[in-house]
Amino acid sequence: MNTQPFKLLLASSSPYRRELLSRLRIPFECASPHSDETLQTNETPEQYVARLASEKTQALRPHYPHHWIIGSDQACVLNGVAVSKPGNRETAIAQLKQASGNKIRFNTGLCLLNASTNESWSLVEPFDVCFRQLSSEQIEYYLDIEKPYDCAGSFKAEGLGIALFSALEGRDSNALIGLPLIGLVDLFQQAGIDILRSAAVQ
Numbered sequence: 596m597n598t599q600p601f602k603l604l605l606a607s608s609s610p611y612r613r614e615l616l617s618r619l620r621i622p623f624e625c626a627s628p629h630s631d632e633t634l635q636t637n638e639t640p641e642q643y644v645a646r647l648a649s650e651k652t653q654a655l656r657p658h659y660p661h662h663w664i665i666g667s668d669q670a671c672v673l674n675g676v677a678v679s680k681p682g683n684r685e686t687a688i689a690q691l692k693q694a695s696g697n698k699i700r701f702n703t704g705l706c707l708l709n710a711s712t713n714e715s716w717s718l719v720e721p722f723d724v725c726f727r728q729l730s731s732e733q734i735e736y737y738l739d740i741e742k743p744y745d746c747a748g749s750f751k752a753e754g755l756g757i758a759l760f761s762a763l764e765g766r767d768s769n770a771l772i773g774l775p776l777i778g779l780v781d782l783f784q785q786a787g788i789d790i791l792r793s794a795a796v797q
Contacts, residue, residue, distance in 0.1 A: 601662075601663055601788070601793070602624075602659075602661055602662040602663065603621055603622065603623040603624070603662065603663050603665070604623060604624050604625070604626060604655065604659050604662040604663070604664045604665065605623050605624070605625045605626075605665050606626060606627075606628045606651040606652055606654070606655050606664055606665060606666040606667075607625065607627070607628075607651070607665075607666075607667060607773075608625060608626075608627040609773060611753065611772050611773050611774075612667060612772075612773045612774040613625055615769055615772060615773070615774040615776060616665070616774060616776075616779075618776065619776065619779075619780075619790055619794060620794040621790070621793055621794055623665075624659075624662075626655055626658070626659070628650070628651040628652075628654035628655050628666070629654060630647060630650040630651055630654050631650075632647060632668075634677065640670045640672045640677050640702050641702050641704075641719045643668075643670055643677070643704075644668045644669060644670050644702050644703060644704030644719060645704040645706075645717060645719050646704070647666075647668035647704060648666040648667050648668045648704035648705055648706040648717060649666060649704075649706045649708075649715065649717060650666070651666035651667075651668065651706070652664040652665070652666035652706050652707075652708035652710075652715065653708070655710075656708065656710045656713070659710055660710050660711065661710060661711055662710050663707065663708070663709055663710070663786075663788075664707070664708045664710055665705075665706070665707055665708075665774075665779065666704075666705070666706040666708070667703060667704065667705050667706070667773060667774050667775075668703070668704045669701060669702070669703045669704070669747055669770075669773050670701075670702055670747065671699050671700065671701045671702075671724075671747045671748045672699065672700045672701075672702065673693060673694060673697060673699050673700075674697070678690055678693075678694075678699065678747060678748055679747060680744070680745055680746060680747050681743075681744050681746075681749045682744055682745075683744060684738055684742075684744070686749075687738055687743065687744055687749035688731075688734055688735075688738065690748060690749040691726075691729060691734045691737070691738075691749050691750070691759070692729075692731070692734065694726045694729075694748065694749075694759075695726055695727070695728055695729040695734075696726060696727070696728045696729075697725075697726055698723055698724065698725050698726070699723070699724045699726065699748055700721060700722070700723050700724075701721070701722045701723070701724065701747070701748070701770060701771055702719050702720070702721055703719065703720045703722070703770045703773065703774075703775050703778075704717070704718075704719050705717060705718050705719070705720060705774075705775060705778050705779060705782065707779070707782040707783065707786060709786065714786075716782040716785045716786055717782070718778050718781065718782065720765075720766075720767060720770040720775040720778045721765060721770075722763070722764070722765030722767070722768070722770040722771050722775075723763070723764040723765060724748075724752075724760055724762075724763060724764075724771065725760060725761045725762040725763070725764070726759055726760060726761065727759060727760065727761045729759060737750070737755065737756070737758070737759065740755055741754055741755050741756065743756065752768070752771040752772055753772050
């Protein structure tokens with residue numbers, strides 16, 4: 596296992612992912628990748644997030660040729676249909692009404708790229724959210740408070756959004772926020788890096 600310090604880059608501008616990655620206690624940089632997030636014809640939600648996570652790392656590779664780059668992307672699926680970030684209140688109301696009393700699956704694509712060698716490791720982490728029966732008034736109250744219009748599924752699991760749920764099902768609740776740390780440590784191990792030892796030598 597490699598224990599030497601290494602340069603790490605998070606291919607994201609998300610403050611949520613940045614906070615999660617900081618828990619591993621390894622210094623890292625952040626940069627925003629520019630990639631086309633259009634869903635391709637006949638592409639499944641799992642294929643979609645896996646592709647975007649990989650494309651985010653490759654988009655930044657020319658600018659960070661000596662880094663280990665982490666890419667992550669997320670999509671939620673309700674009744675077999677991908678649910679996007681709402682962008683506005685009207686769409687958020689519609690999404691939460693549809694989610695009420697139902698189960699949403701979140702698929703998070705994760706990719707770890709060694710920019711020096713172009714070798715990569717990847718996975719898709721599933722996580723299920725069971726919603727309570729929500730009244731129109733409760734949905735309005737929630738949106739007034741958190742305004743989660745930049746969040747897939749129209750909620751912030753790290754905030755008051757937890758009050759919308761009846762159950763969470765999956766191995767890593769961090770996946771719900773956008774960066775499955777258990778899966779990320781798995782990828783580092785596959786790449787020959789021991790995160791605990793690497794954190795200790797920083």
